[in-house]
Amino acid sequence: MGTEAATLAAEPSVPVATMAAVVKTAPGAGNVTVMRVPEPQCGPGQVKIEVAFSGICGTDLHVYHDRFRNYPPVILGHEFSGVVTEVGAGVHSLRPGDRVTVLPASAVICGSCEYCRQGYYMFCPVRRGMGHGVNGSFTRFAVVREDQVYRLPPGLSLEEGALAEPFASAVQAVEELGEFRFGDTVLISGPGAIGLLCLLLLGHRTRTIVAGTASDQVRLELAGKLGADVLVDVSREDLLAVVDRETGGRGVDVALECAGAAASVSNCLGALGKLGRYVQLGIVGAEITVPFDLLLYKQIRLWGSVGYSARTWVRVMQILGQNRLDLSRLVTHKLPLSRWREGFDLCESKQAVKVLLYYDET
Numbered sequence: 219m220g221t222e223a224a225t226l227a228a229e230p231s232v233p234v235a236t237m238a239a240v241v242k243t244a245p246g247a248g249n250v251t252v253m254r255v256p257e258p259q260c261g262p263g264q265v266k267i268e269v270a271f272s273g274i275c276g277t278d279l280h281v282y283h284d285r286f287r288n289y290p291p292v293i294l295g296h297e298f299s300g301v302v303t304e305v306g307a308g309v310h311s312l313r314p315g316d317r318v319t320v321l322p323a324s325a326v327i328c329g330s331c332e333y334c335r336q337g338y339y340m341f342c343p344v345r346r347g348m349g350h351g352v353n354g355s356f357t358r359f360a361v362v363r364e365d366q367v368y369r370l371p372p373g374l375s376l377e378e379g380a381l382a383e384p385f386a387s388a389v390q391a392v393e394e395l396g397e398f399r400f401g402d403t404v405l406i407s408g409p410g411a412i413g414l415l416c417l418l419l420l421g422h423r424t425r426t427i428v429a430g431t432a433s434d435q436v437r438l439e440l441a442g443k444l445g446a447d448v449l450v451d452v453s454r455e456d457l458l459a460v461v462d463r464e465t466g467g468r469g470v471d472v473a474l475e476c477a478g479a480a481a482s483v484s485n486c487l488g489a490l491g492k493l494g495r496y497v498q499l500g501i502v503g504a505e506i507t508v509p510f511d512l513l514l515y516k517q518i519r520l521w522g523s524v525g526y527s528a529r530t531w532v533r534v535m536q537i538l539g540q541n542r543l544d545l546s547r548l549v550t551h552k553l554p555l556s557r558w559r560e561g562f563d564l565c566e567s568k569q570a571v572k573v574l575l576y577y578d579e580t
């Protein structure tokens with residue numbers, strides 16, 4: 219290490235290309251800033267991508283506040299699309315100019331545990347995802363393994379491509395768990411990006427009630443535009459009374475908990491009818507008190523849904539390839555990277571649904 223540094227210092231200075239990046243610089247709350255970092259190098263088996271759009275996610279906010287495990291210094295951001303600029307030795311499935319999106323959760327995996335072998339990377343014991351475990355996408359270039367990269371279907375915009383990752387979380391919950399059936403009445407509790415992507419995916423297959431709180435007005439309004447049949451602001455209306463009215467007292471067939479709040483979990487359990495189905499997508503982040511016996515008395519089936527698997531991404535690409543859903547309808551703001559803080563504030567205050575950042579030199 220020391221020798222290397224000495225050699226570098228002795229040589230005539232070779233300019234190292236740098237780029238701006240939103241970096242978590244140190245552990246603890248805050249400690250996020252825009253700074254210049256070296257451009258990443260593309261090694262064997264790797265792909266270098268020029269980021270086009272990168273969405274701000276709840277996870278980025280959690281990393282900012284240090285409520286989610288992170289390894290500073292690290293570039294934030296993990297939901298992105300871009301264009302391939304370079305491929306490393308041995309990469310044959312991609313070439314420069316390809317428009318792509320990336321499965322960011324598997325940036326570091328062992329590749330050989332029972333979960334990795336099934337594509338369930340979320341459960342790999344050594345896993346580290348982009349944007350908190352390793353450098354992410356709030357910058358100009360990202361370098362990833364070839365197997366993390368998915369080419370965008372023709373006709374799909376780079377804006378939509380940036381939404382593939384959160385969409386994958388919705389696809390796992392709706393298409394692989396929950397056992398949704400045409401004609402079901404569904405409660406989506408929590409109108410954030412994941413909840414609204416579930417709504418988009420359910421479309422006309424189900425009658426859908428979307429519930430939020432007083433601070434969710436912008437998001438509830440968008441839910442209405444995206445086809446929600448009933449909107450409920452739980453600070454003004456009794457959700458269970460609305461559900462009773464809308465289902466003739468039966469209760470909903472499926473509840474999707476997307477808020478990650480105790481009151482929302484209780485509402486979902488209460489709103490479900492007998493033999494109902496429950497999918498937990500929100501992260502509550504604390505031990506909570508809920509009417510747990512309802513699981514038994516109503517004989518509810520419950521699924522936890524965390525992220526997605528490689529199998530989910532195959533389905534994601536099939537759905538996006540058919541171009542029947544317009545994911546870009548969730549994009550409320552597009553901001554240059556230099557205005558990242560404004561973007562974070564818009565998400566925090568729930569004035570935005572999805573904010574996309576694009577690169578600018580700062």
Ligand SMILES: [Zn+2]
Nearest residue numbers: 275277297384
């Ligand atoms: Zn995310």
Ligand SMILES: [Zn+2]
Nearest residue numbers: 328331334342
């Ligand atoms: Zn593994």
